Amino acid sequence: MPKVKIDAERCKQCMLCVEFCPRDSLRISERTNLKGYHPVEQCDEESCTGCGICALVCPSVCVEVYR
Ligand code: SF4
Ligand code: SF4
Numbered sequence: 106m107p108k109v110k111i112d113a114e115r116c117k118q119c120m121l122c123v124e125f126c127p128r129d130s131l132r133i134s135e136r137t138n139l140k141g142y143h144p145v146e147q148c149d150e151e152s153c154t155g156c157g158i159c160a161l162v163c164p165s166v167c168v169e170v171y172r
Contacts (some may be wrong), residue, residue: 107155113144
């Protein structure tokens, strides 16, 4: 199963990865990082295909996808 790793402290809550994920596998979390943003988390690991789009579109380069 693919694994998505998100560096929550670097996430700026821009929502690009959430919008572009074709499987709706990502969401904004309820917790807050040190900069005051709600970082993205994976909400449905089983639907993730490991396509890597979330990592490609992230302007903060805080998403890594392992297949
Ligand atoms: S790897 Fe693809 S399917 Fe998985 S969370 Fe990222 S954009 Fe969505
Ligand atoms: S694209 Fe990157 S910075 Fe933007 S919400 Fe997703 S993980 Fe956070």
